[in-house]
Amino acid sequence: MKTLRQRMVPYWLLGPGLVWLALFFVLPMYFMGELSLKTGSLADGYQLTWATQNYTDAISQYSTQFVRAFYYAGTATIICLLIGYPLAYAIAFKAGRWKNLMLFAVVAPFFTTYLIRTIAWKTILQDSSPVVGFLKFVHLIPQDGRVLATSGAVIAGLTYNFLPFMVLPLYASLERLDVRLLEASKDLYASTRTTFFKVTVPLTMPGIIAGILLTFIPAAGDYVNSTFLGGTSQAMIGNVIQSKYLVINDYPTAAALSFTLLVIILAALMLYIKFAGTEALMGEDEEPA
């Protein structure tokens, strides 16, 4: 029999985290939810009127920005996966003694703030920059074309900023992959390509899923990249929420938009888990008996 003290240990361990979440996540969420159903103005004060039209208005008015946010975030996530998987694979299996240095290189951008890095990209992509000059020279863009203030620039920025969030979970799952399983696959007549798709990819699915979630979710709500690298016609839903809150001070609409974004992402996540299976999401860690 465990003593009462022993049985209390898990709760003591959970305690600080639970208190923190209650104070700084649950409580604000509650106020935000309430706010999204209020009417009024900052000057006159807000009243709870159960104004559900806040939601219908928000969705009908800003559907373009919603769609654009998911399109940009989705594209950036796919590009991150296509760049990140080979990179993580190389670091895990081919880097040898350069492994730690390469991992450091992946994380290194975090030593500079997000904002500064994005502003640096603005410098790189501005009209008179050598990069744009080169792109014009090789006719990848027309002579009077721009890079800044295009969808491409925003997606490129998102891809750059969220790439580490894709690479790290992929690396972690590739690193744990038992290379003898790859040998077993080749021993059973599977070519390198077949081995990759039948063994490597399924076994690193937890990393792929984690990487996709960690990239897509923050990218969908991002407004920094769009602000600095895009123009008005590249505005994402994050930009709208930001301006409603901080510029126009229309708190109820901003809250309604935030909640809508949250619900859409959660719904997408549910579908994704159902499709990919919780096993893949949670990892399949049971050791052989």
Added chain:
Amino acid sequence: MESSVDAPPVDGEEGTSVGAGTAGVRLEGVTKRFGTFEAVKDMDLEIADGEFFTMLGPSGCGKTTTLRMIAGFEQPTEGKVLIDGDNVAGQPAYKRPTNTVFQSYALFPHMNLEENVGFGLKRKKVGKAEIKKRVADELERVGLSRDAKRKPAQLSGGQQQRVALARALVNLPKVLLLDEPLGALDLKLRKGLQVQLKTIQRDVGITFVYVTHDQEEALTMSDRIAVMNAGRIEQCAGPEDVYERPETTFVAGFIGVSNLLPAVATGPNEVKLDSGETIPTGDASRFSSGDRCYAVVRPEKLTATTSGVAPSDRPSIDGVVETSLYLGNSTQMTVDVGNDVKMKVLIPNASEAERQDLPGGGSRVKLSWTAENMHLVRESPEEAAGADPIDPTDNNTEGVTK
């Protein structure tokens, strides 16, 4: 000993793309270097079609590296690997007519047993119905039909081992490679599976190349054993030859317990021990008169009698009993015969009265044997493989022997 050489493939699956029969393996001048370390040194080896061939040796002796070169996971630095007469050196594993049973089993954790076992056939583009049938038959053979839909993680170690065997055998490879397949199992399970493996090998008639560091396992199962040390084969012969007539000090010491007496060969059936006695031996014609050698006699071939009453027709040596250990079915005595040589004597526990009469510690005894039970061995070129750098691919867990 060569009972299974002519055994035909049992599964009547003629005319499929896999399993077109079995084949022998030949290594010609094979060397494998990892950086500056030579794991396998200029090896020549011939494995007959349908043979149960074992490579036996301590960790780092190059046995696993040799197996991996046959499988195609490693390519030889020099030399040829011939399977069924074709040089496969340089070919990737997936193009070779071999299948491997791994020490860690390496079952695919994301697939159930059926999918695991069918993996190879699917890659070979065998028809769905046939895959289903052959997988079912193979799972039946290893007694896991009821678990076909389970994942490997839900099975015990012994069951996983059998799945690994089924996954390889279902492809009817020309050569089946087994890398310490029983190494991770406990003793009792291992004994049972040894018998099963040997039976299956006789049934299917496929060439088995088996790697182990367990000498008992090697003796029990093999048609022939290659005893390896420091990247070389010290002796390659049948189990009885390897045990009864070892050729080097390493083989004599690695297989069973041996008493080694430093000596000089003096004739075709005679040796002069360093301690002075000249004694008759079994066939010593491999040695020229004057060659340095060791005279070997197994502990169970020795008889210990109280001094002075040894049978006069038997060669003998005098000594003092140092310790006497009761082992249950036998008693093991350590006898100091002078010149820093200690001899082990194994006396079967034939009757309790006899056992009570055995000379105790401190008694003077005469050890005697029959002349043909003494053999001459040469000193191994490199003694103590344990002192070598460890072969990077040889991840065998040591210390699980017996």
